[in-house]
Amino acid sequence: MSEAGASLVGEVPAEPIRRGDPSATIARAAAWSAVAILLVVVPTLAALGLIEPSSVNRMGRYLAYVLVALGIDLIWGYTGLLSLCQALFFCLGGYAIGMFLSTAQGGGDVRPEYHDIPQFFFYNDITALPAFWRPFTSLPVAIVAGLAVPTAVAALFGWMIFRSRVRGVYFSIITQALAWAALLAFTNHHLLMGGTNGLSNFFRPLNNDRPWIIGLYLATAVAVVAAWGFCRWLVGTRTGRVLIAVRDNESRLRFAGFQPVAYKVFIFSVAAFLAALGGLLYTPQNGVIGPSNMSIDWHITMVIWVAVGGRGRLWGAIVGALAVNFAYAAMTSDLPAVWPFVQGAMFLAVVLFFPDGLVGVWDRCAALLRDGRTTRAALAIAPLAALSVALAIEALGWWPAALQRPLPVLGIPLKYLVIVLGITAPVVAGWLQDRAVRVEAAS
Amino acid sequence: MTADRESSDVFLPGPLDLVQLEDVRVVFDGFKALDIHYFGVDRNELRVVIGPNGAGKTTLCDVISGKTKPVAGRVMFDDVDITHMKDTAIAGLGVGRKFQTPTVFDGLTVFENMELALPASRGVWRNLFARISGADRDRIDAILARVRLLGVRDVLSRSLSHGQRQWLEISMLILSGPKLLLVDEPAAGLTDHETALTAELLTELKGQHTIIVIEHDMEFVRRLASRVTVLCEGKVLADGPLDAVQEDPKVIEAYLGRGKERA
Numbered sequence: 052m053s054e055a056g057a058s059l060v061g062e063v064p065a066e067p068i069r070r071g072d073p074s075a076t077i078a079r080a081a082a083w084s085a086v087a088i089l090l091v092v093v094p095t096l097a098a099l100g101l102i103e104p105s106s107v108n109r110m111g112r113y114l115a116y117v118l119v120a121l122g123i124d125l126i127w128g129y130t131g132l133l134s135l136c137q138a139l140f141f142c143l144g145g146y147a148i149g150m151f152l153s154t155a156q157g158g159g160d161v162r163p164e165y166h167d168i169p170q171f172f173f174y175n176d177i178t179a180l181p182a183f184w185r186p187f188t189s190l191p192v193a194i195v196a197g198l199a200v201p202t203a204v205a206a207l208f209g210w211m212i213f214r215s216r217v218r219g220v221y222f223s224i225i226t227q228a229l230a231w232a233a234l235l236a237f238t239n240h241h242l243l244m245g246g247t248n249g250l251s252n253f254f255r256p257l258n259n260d261r262p263w264i265i266g267l268y269l270a271t272a273v274a275v276v277a278a279w280g281f282c283r284w285l286v287g288t289r290t291g292r293v294l295i296a297v298r299d300n301e302s303r304l305r306f307a308g309f310q311p312v313a314y315k316v317f318i319f320s321v322a323a324f325l326a327a328l329g330g331l332l333y334t335p336q337n338g339v340i341g342p343s344n345m346s347i348d349w350h351i352t353m354v355i356w357v358a359v360g361g362r363g364r365l366w367g368a369i370v371g372a373l374a375v376n377f378a379y380a381a382m383t384s385d386l387p388a389v390w391p392f393v394q395g396a397m398f399l400a401v402v403l404f405f406p407d408g409l410v411g412v413w414d415r416c417a418a419l420l421r422d423g424r425t426t427r428a429a430l431a432i433a434p435l436a437a438l439s440v441a442l443a444i445e446a447l448g449w450w451p452a453a454l455q456r457p458l459p460v461l462g463i464p465l466k467y468l469v470i471v472l473g474i475t476a477p478v479v480a481g482w483l484q485d486r487a488v489r490v491e492a493a494s
Numbered sequence: 495m496t497a498d499r500e501s502s503d504v505f506l507p508g509p510l511d512l513v514q515l516e517d518v519r520v521v522f523d524g525f526k527a528l529d530i531h532y533f534g535v536d537r538n539e540l541r542v543v544i545g546p547n548g549a550g551k552t553t554l555c556d557v558i559s560g561k562t563k564p565v566a567g568r569v570m571f572d573d574v575d576i577t578h579m580k581d582t583a584i585a586g587l588g589v590g591r592k593f594q595t596p597t598v599f600d601g602l603t604v605f606e607n608m609e610l611a612l613p614a615s616r617g618v619w620r621n622l623f624a625r626i627s628g629a630d631r632d633r634i635d636a637i638l639a640r641v642r643l644l645g646v647r648d649v650l651s652r653s654l655s656h657g658q659r660q661w662l663e664i665s666m667l668i669l670s671g672p673k674l675l676l677v678d679e680p681a682a683g684l685t686d687h688e689t690a691l692t693a694e695l696l697t698e699l700k701g702q703h704t705i706i707v708i709e710h711d712m713e714f715v716r717r718l719a720s721r722v723t724v725l726c727e728g729k730v731l732a733d734g735p736l737d738a739v740q741e742d743p744k745v746i747e748a749y750l751g752r753g754k755e756r757a
């Protein structure tokens with residue numbers, strides 16, 4: 052229709068996806084199957100002992116990351132504000148529940164020789180629980196504080212930043228500075244939060260006993276489904292439209308009588324809330340929360356999840372967080388040194404060739420389906436489908452032994468090749484397809 | 495007739511004027527972009543502002559809408575002193591604006607763009623639970639039909655043509671129902687055919703809205719058949735019906751002088 056339409060790399064189709072569209076039907080079916088797998092299939096398989104408890108625990112932790120990713124998508128994908136301190140909010144939630152879990156009341160591993168309080172206090176010469184720790188001996192208080200404090204910090208901090216019309220890259224830099232300051236504070240053992248080691252020695256069964264593991268997994272899965280529903284509702288409201296308008300043209304919005312500051316503070320707080328919820332659910336499953344969970348590169352890694360998945364679309368954030376983390380898990384079990392290169396390559400590929408991430412692959416496929424070009428659509432989606440299968444096998448811990456053994460010449464297991472190919476193939480395929488479209492348009 | 499007009503009555507404040515700029519000066523890095531003794535627009539008047547490039551026309555809009563603050567003088571709107579008010583607050587008083595380069599929200603559909611222009615609440619909480627009424631939906635559709643955008647109602651506005659974007663922005667302005675419409679170069683970059691439709695739209699609004707239209711295209715200005723103010727180097731040079739203004743030696747001089755510079 053428009054001249055610009057075909058030539059732009061990664062252009063989103065102009066026509067919104069309508070009901071009755073083949074791709075819309077597939078998308079809806081995929082969404083419902085995902086919900087069923089998360090809430091029913093996985094717990095059942097786990098209860099039957101068909102999935103190792105360690106794999107269930109890992110799924111639970113990665114689902115907690117999905118909550119953070121949803122928040123990042125709201126603030127960055129929808130509203131256009133690149134926040135580089137989401138891991139801080141995640142940690143504030145995590146520390147709150149971690150405080151409860153390390154006390155005697157929370158089942159923490161406390162000992163009489165350390166005065167029945169968390170052991171690290173020994174290094175601070177403290178013999179009784181400090182006053183600010185005492186409320187956290189109650190689970191409800193820990194949960195409420197773990198959600199309310201990060202949300203309030205984001206609201207206050209956001210109000211201060213946005214009120215002075217800090218924009219674009221300056222916003223990112225300021226959030227990064229906040230993250231730095233918080234990291235320094237939490238690393239300092241005078242804060243009485245465990246210093247560099249953070250909080251650990253929780254109630255042992257949490258991440259060791261099958262019923263606890265399945266229970267916490269289920270709680271996280273329910274939270275993810277609920278958060279996804281909430282985000283879907285939010286972006287569908289008029290407030291959601293205003294968020295997109297903030298991203299597209301903030302000053303225009305002001306001349307229409309809107310206060311962009313209010314919307315930015317609101318969405319920053321919502322994103323912080325989701326990150327904190329993620330931290331609350333992550334910590335008991337991980338068994339430890341510490342400054343390493345808010346290291347500087349970690350904030351950026353979280354953004355990469357959303358970039359790889361595709362920003363500005365909720366399922367992009369969900370799929371991105373899961374795909375990157377399971378790819379990470381698959382590659383680092385034997386070859387941790389390779390991972391930074393793989394992650395760097397993924398990020399570069401996304402930035403250079405693939406601004407719409409995995410969502411873009413699907414959009415291309417959907418457009419082909421609409422045009423009735425089923426074969427090309429299937430070809431476009433095939434590498435992505437293969438990658439999904441590989442990552443699902445990783446998630447369930449079901450790799451056949453043959454794929455795990457190192458290959459004779461290369462010295463690495465076949466499963467790495469499957470995953471690396473799965474990640475690069477959609478990129479290459481997308482690029483080739485763009486070329487094909489351009490050649491077609493030119494002739 | 496033109497001669498005594500400019501020296502006497504038109505520069506005197508009209509007590510009923512909806513917009514009044516009194517002794518307003520705008521300076522950018524020592525450069526006087528605007529220096530107006532008096533500029534007023536009456537209620538329900540359509541006023542056209544013309545002038546060579548860089549005359550300060552857009553700056554005049556910026557001052558009224560609060561985007562730029564004058565270094566001296568007073569800006570009144572509807573008997574309220576808005577000189578030091580914020581842009582959002584001025585918009586809240588009923589000053590609506592169409593920018594020189596069409597600005598619509600690319601990531602929203604045509605209909606969603608219109609929805610944000612509805613004169614409803616602008617608050618975060620209210621908009622979480624706001625639902626569009628059937629009457630509003632019909633109004634939006636009626637305006638979209640008028641500007642021939644109904645067919646692309648559910649299309650993302652990033653894929654609209656330049657003309658369609660201009661109309662979408664004008665439609666949003668009309669829908670928001672401001673007391674004053676500031677319309678900066680609505681015909682820029684349009685085909686003759688599109689220009690004619692835009693002129694028709696504005697003449698339809700004439701009489702029920704207070705409008706300031708800024709335009710270069712003389713054919714377009716002629717179609718609007720309204721009182722014209724000529725700006726040049728930040729000053730009001732002449733004022734009156736188009737024919738009279740075009741015969742004004744000072745205006746001819748300003749335009750020709752420019753022409754010589756360019757040649």
Ligand SMILES: Nc1ncnc2c1ncn2[C@@H]1O[C@H](COP(=O)(O)OP(=O)(O)O)[C@@H](O)[C@H]1O
Binds near residue numbers: 549552554
């Ligand atoms: N923000 C600004 N900073 C510096 N100079 C500006 C700014 N805005 C406008 N000007 C200058 O003020 C003069 C008037 O500009 P403008 O109002 O845009 O003219 P017009 O719309 O009549 O073409 C021009 O010389 C322009 O370069």
Ligand SMILES: [Mg+2]
Binds near residue numbers: 551552553594
């Ligand atoms: Mg201008």
